[in-house]
Amino acid sequence: MTVQERIKQVVEDNPVVLFMKGTPETPMCGFSAAVVEVLKHFGVAYKGIDVLQDDDVRQGVKDYANWPTFPQLYVRGEFVGGCDIVREMAEAGELETLFKEKNIPVRGA
Numbered sequence: 404m405t406v407q408e409r410i411k412q413v414v415e416d417n418p419v420v421l422f423m424k425g426t427p428e429t430p431m432c433g434f435s436a437a438v439v440e441v442l443k444h445f446g447v448a449y450k451g452i453d454v455l456q457d458d459d460v461r462q463g464v465k466d467y468a469n470w471p472t473f474p475q476l477y478v479r480g481e482f483v484g485g486c487d488i489v490r491e492m493a494e495a496g497e498l499e500t501l502f503k504e505k506n507i508p509v510r511g512a
C-alpha cells in the first residue's frame with residue numbers, strides 16, 4: 404500500500420481521526436494540544452496519530468489534504484481543518500453540528 408492509500412484507509416475506517424504531534428495523552432505541540440482539548444470538551448472518541456513517528460506519514464498527510472500543517476482533524480473521511488478552524492467552529496457551535504450530522508456521539512447529546 405502507498406502512504407496515500409494507508410492515510411485514506413485510516414480516515415475511512417475511523418469516524419474521527421486527529422493527525423497530530425505527540426499523542427492525545429502527551430501532545431508535543433500547543434496547536435495539537437488545543438484540538439485535543441476541544442475533542443475532550445465534546446467527549447468525542449477519536450484515533451490520534453502521531454506524525455512525529457513517521458516522516459512519510461507526516462509528508463503524506465500534508466499532500467493528502469493539501470494542507471501544510473498539523474494538527475489535522477478528519478471526520479468520516481473528510482478533512483475538517485487545523486487548530487484555528489477547529490477552534491472557530493467549536494466556538495460558533497458548528498463543530499457540534501458537524502458531529503451530530505455525521506452521527507458522531509457527543510457528550511450530553
Ligand SMILES: N[C@@H](CCC(=O)N[C@@H](CS)C(=O)NCC(=O)O)C(=O)O
Nearest residue numbers: 432434471472473474485486487488
Ligand atoms: N495555524 C495552524 C497552526 C498549526 C501549525 O502552524 N503547525 C506547524 C507547527 S506545529 C506545522 O505543523 N508545521 C509543519 C510540520 O511541522 O511538519 C492551525 O490552525 O492548525
Ligand code: FES
Nearest residue numbers: 424431432433434
Ligand atoms: S512543534 Fe513547534 S509550533 Fe508545533
